[in-house]
Amino acid sequence: MLATAGTLLSAAVTVLAVLLGLYTMMLVGRMRGKHGVQAPAVTGAPEFERAFRVQMNTLEQFVLFLPLLWLATLYPVVSGYLAPGLGLIWIIGRVLYSLGYMADAAKRSTGFLIAGIAVLALLVLSIVGIVHAWLVTRPV
Amino acid sequence: MLATAGTLLSAAVTVLAVLLGLYTMMLVGRMRGKHGVQAPAVTGAPEFERAFRVQMNTLEQFVLFLPLLWLATLYPVVSGYLAPGLGLIWIIGRVLYSLGYMADAAKRSTGFLIAGIAVLALLVLSIVGIVHAWLVTRPV
Amino acid sequence: MLATAGTLLSAAVTVLAVLLGLYTMMLVGRMRGKHGVQAPAVTGAPEFERAFRVQMNTLEQFVLFLPLLWLATLYPVVSGYLAPGLGLIWIIGRVLYSLGYMADAAKRSTGFLIAGIAVLALLVLSIVGIVHAWLVTRPV
Numbered sequence: 001m002l003a004t005a006g007t008l009l010s011a012a013v014t015v016l017a018v019l020l021g022l023y024t025m026m027l028v029g030r031m032r033g034k035h036g037v038q039a040p041a042v043t044g045a046p047e048f049e050r051a052f053r054v055q056m057n058t059l060e061q062f063v064l065f066l067p068l069l070w071l072a073t074l075y076p077v078v079s080g081y082l083a084p085g086l087g088l089i090w091i092i093g094r095v096l097y098s099l100g101y102m103a104d105a106a107k108r109s110t111g112f113l114i115a116g117i118a119v120l121a122l123l124v125l126s127i128v129g130i131v132h133a134w135l136v137t138r139p140v
Numbered sequence: 141m142l143a144t145a146g147t148l149l150s151a152a153v154t155v156l157a158v159l160l161g162l163y164t165m166m167l168v169g170r171m172r173g174k175h176g177v178q179a180p181a182v183t184g185a186p187e188f189e190r191a192f193r194v195q196m197n198t199l200e201q202f203v204l205f206l207p208l209l210w211l212a213t214l215y216p217v218v219s220g221y222l223a224p225g226l227g228l229i230w231i232i233g234r235v236l237y238s239l240g241y242m243a244d245a246a247k248r249s250t251g252f253l254i255a256g257i258a259v260l261a262l263l264v265l266s267i268v269g270i271v272h273a274w275l276v277t278r279p280v
Numbered sequence: 281m282l283a284t285a286g287t288l289l290s291a292a293v294t295v296l297a298v299l300l301g302l303y304t305m306m307l308v309g310r311m312r313g314k315h316g317v318q319a320p321a322v323t324g325a326p327e328f329e330r331a332f333r334v335q336m337n338t339l340e341q342f343v344l345f346l347p348l349l350w351l352a353t354l355y356p357v358v359s360g361y362l363a364p365g366l367g368l369i370w371i372i373g374r375v376l377y378s379l380g381y382m383a384d385a386a387k388r389s390t391g392f393l394i395a396g397i398a399v400l401a402l403l404v405l406s407i408v409g410i411v412h413a414w415l416v417t418r419p420v
Binding site: 025 | 332
């Protein structure tokens with residue numbers, strides 16, 4: 001079950017998502033150093049605060065994205081490539097969001113929207129997949 | 141394995157938990173607009189700050205809840221309905237917490253307690269399930 | 281598949297990680313009481329702020345750690361004990377980090393490094409495991 005093309009691709013997307021998370025964490029650390037913001041403070045310099053918000057927002061989205069990616073992967077409908085494909089779009093959206101936000105808080109919208117649409121598509125796909133699996137197996 | 145009644149119900153509970161997470165995120169966005177709190181600031185208006193704390197606390201609980209829900213689901217004991225049932229109680233508790241906190245910071249306790257008890261029950265259920273699976277299969 | 285020694289040990293490590301998360305959350309609650317920091321405020325006393333940063337940092341690491349632990353567990357290479365073993369090292373590192381940070385913000389480095397190395401090892405192990413599974417099964 002875990003060695004289908006779709007599942008292995010979703011595993012690869014999960015690794016990319018973790019790398020994105022690690023990147024946003026290291027960015028916060030770098031900005032702490034650059035602007036001399038001593039832990040535990042989380043305010044003090046706009047560029048540090050943007051990096052901190054990028055990290056927190058990535059974290060917030062990450063924990064919703066990952067369960068949906070795997071529900072859509074493990075209860076596939078239409079094609080096993082759909083879930084990892086949407087996962088890849090999410091990654092691209094979040095990279096654009098991070099780069100945009102660091103350039104200017106107002107430039108975070110495009111990436112945010114792309115990733116948001118991918119999450120909503122995964123949400124719909126998960127619901128359809130669960131309902132479909134229930135109707136096919138009729139477990140009760 | 142993923143098409144039992146318990147597993148499909150836990151998948152449905154996971155979708156509900158993600159919807160709760162999305163709701164608390166959108167609430168923060170709405171409060172940003174209502175009170176003119178510009179990103180990356182996370183302070184400035186009590187109602188915004190309550191929405192922000194609701195989101196953060198939901199996130200904190202969500203990441204502990206989800207692994208326990210799935211451990212208890214995949215290593216079932218007594219009944220496969222127990223884990224998703226406790227998951228549903230967690231959702232109800234977190235909705236009450238969110239509504240209570242937004243009304244008044246002091247009104248967040250009831251929902252917090254209900255969700256907390258559900259998490260502790262899932263924790264016990266997970267431990268029992270893992271120990272039970274080990275004793276049954278004796279993998280080493 | 282979920283009843284191998286490696287999988288059951290990773291399930292046990294997951295329970296320990298959740299307990300660590302619960303501990304850091306309860307620490308914040310205790311510090312709120314001790315220093316009279318009323319919700320939704322998250323500043324006001326250095327010891328409270330350290331506890332809050334311990335919780336947030338644990339949360340940030342937790343959500344990256346858990347997917348890697350399970351990818352490395354479900355796509356094993358070399359030995360099924362490797363992933364849960366690294367998971368246990370991560371737990372130890374994060375406990376040292378928490379105790380160190382609460383004593384003095386400067387004392388958080390050792391535990392942070394130990395846990396960081398465990399996460400990077402799990403990252404490498406996950407990538408190797410996914411590539412290995414792909415090469416063995418050639419799903420497309």
